[in-house]
Amino acid sequence: MMPTAAKLTHDLREDSMNRPLALALVLFAALAPLGLAGCHAGPSQDPILKLAATESLTAGKELLAAKKYAKARPYFTHAYEVEPNSAQGREALLLAADTYFLEGGNTNHIQSEAKYRDFLNRFPTSDQAAYAQFQVANSLSERMERPDRDQSVTRKALEAYKDLQRLFPTSDYAAQCQEKIVLVRANLAEHEFVVGRFYQRYGIPAAAAGRFEYLLKEFPEYPTKDKVLYYLGIAYSENAKAEESQKAFERLRTEYPDSRWNHETPKQKAVS
Numbered sequence: 001m002m003p004t005a006a007k008l009t010h011d012l013r014e015d016s017m018n019r020p021l022a023l024a025l026v027l028f029a030a031l032a033p034l035g036l037a038g039c040h041a042g043p044s045q046d047p048i049l050k051l052a053a054t055e056s057l058t059a060g061k062e063l064l065a066a067k068k069y070a071k072a073r074p075y076f077t078h079a080y081e082v083e084p085n086s087a088q089g090r091e092a093l094l095l096a097a098d099t100y101f102l103e104g105g106n107t108n109h110i111q112s113e114a115k116y117r118d119f120l121n122r123f124p125t126s127d128q129a130a131y132a133q134f135q136v137a138n139s140l141s142e143r144m145e146r147p148d149r150d151q152s153v154t155r156k157a158l159e160a161y162k163d164l165q166r167l168f169p170t171s172d173y174a175a176q177c178q179e180k181i182v183l184v185r186a187n188l189a190e191h192e193f194v195v196g197r198f199y200q201r202y203g204i205p206a207a208a209a210g211r212f213e214y215l216l217k218e219f220p221e222y223p224t225k226d227k228v229l230y231y232l233g234i235a236y237s238e239n240a241k242a243e244e245s246q247k248a249f250e251r252l253r254t255e256y257p258d259s260r261w262n263h264e265t266p267k268q269k270a271v272s
Helices: 004-014 016-041 053-065 069-082 087-103 106-122 129-141 152-167 172-201 205-218 225-238 242-255
Strands: none
Touching: 053 069, 053 087, 069 087, 087 106, 087 129, 106 129, 129 152, 129 172, 152 172, 172 205, 172 225, 205 225, 225 242
16 A cells, blocks of 8 residues: 555645645655744743743842752842843852852853953942952952972962952952962972972973072972972082082071081082
8 A cells, every 4th residue: 555645745736726835745754843843932922021021130149048058049040131230130140150250160260260350341440349359350269289290270270360450450359369478379389399309309400490590580489498408409419510509508508507407518418
């Protein structure tokens, strides 16, 4: 027996008078599924989209207070999109950034940095600009790697904190960031020491000495400079720079007479 679809096509071809009808039937068969799908999709049924900006902002704040950051975010996003240039819109954009920051984790801190930067780009004269800049820096510092890892993000965090102090010197956040700067610089300084010791262990004393010299020059607050001076003296010695080596050891004895590293200098022990 001829299949139904094939029979329909055969009959329609036989009846030249019904060709317009045939075309209509074929088009209907082809387009009906699309039409039905469109009916089901229709306009989005997301209830958030029915809210006014103020309503959406209020709902988002309630969820934020309950620490439901991911659920609060769409409400803030909608409030901003409805009234991007209003006071409510500006607040919503900043709160959307806060939801990423507060939720935490590397991916969310990347998103929060982007949102805070977006706020600064759109509203540079806002009374919340200092806060947004502070949070840009915090989003970066939260992503700092350990001292033995790449420190590119740490350096960006330091620059962001410095930008805060430069652009908003009288803000409360400029004062708060000094403690953050200390932590960031400590991480960078320790990175220099770790890399210097790595070079020593692998027999590259000149590169090691360069790292230790940079550390002593750029991070005078480093808490164990006596240790750095000792290894700097060792690096010079291994690089056949006896005069520079003795100067480093002499500085160690003069500036840190009670340091335990002074007991190591006369023997100039090989690097372990």
